[in-house]
Amino acid sequence: MSTRKLILLALACGLAILIAGSVQLLRIERNETSTLGVGDSTQLATVTARVTSGATVGDAVRVVVHLTLSPSASAPLEGPIVGWSLLTGGLKRPVEAVTATDTGTESCADTVLSPGEEADCLLAFPVSPGVEGTTYVTFAFAGASATWRLGI
Known part of the structure; x- marks a missing residue:
């Protein structure tokens, strides 16, 4: 695999992690737990x-x-x-x-x-x-x- 493909793959993985984290933050924000x-x-x-x-x-x-x-x-x-x-x-x-x-x-x-x-x-x-x-x-x-x- 060439360096260029590895860099693009790493960027895609980073973007996927960023999207998953954003989705999780939205889920937590809507969670109405009270103490x-x-x-x-x-x-x-x-x-x-x-x-x-x-x-x-x-x-x-x-x-x-x-x-x-x-x-x-x-x-x-x-x-x-x-x-x-x-x-x-x-x-x-x-x-x-x-x-x-x-x-x-x-x-x-x-x-x-x-x-x-x-x-x-x-x-x-x-x-x-x-x-x-x-x-x-x-x-x-x-x-x-x-x-x-x-x-x-």
Whole structure:
């Protein structure tokens, strides 16, 4: 292949990348995702979730959530710790089971909701001291997700 053909091929590839990037930017611009605030509720399939509080305690961010399982749910929700994550300091952090109940709220790892029941439970996310930035907590359930901005 001659140099001229290689240059034209490279320009065509660059143009294709530029067009694909523009299309993606237009898709993202039209994406209407909203971030919820503490106290806001949202419905994800058969679960209604609300973040009621969030605070940094030592080396963990503790988040209290209120969960309601719809009466139409076909099965109980056991250990709704799965699906929660924290984004802070540019890093996504998994939730850990809480063993201390000094807040008076049961750990989400120990919570079991039958259809029609609701409960408050506690999530704990380990963080490094001195991490700065906006903190978000996300719940993903049944193919949908919701994000709350914590005021910490």
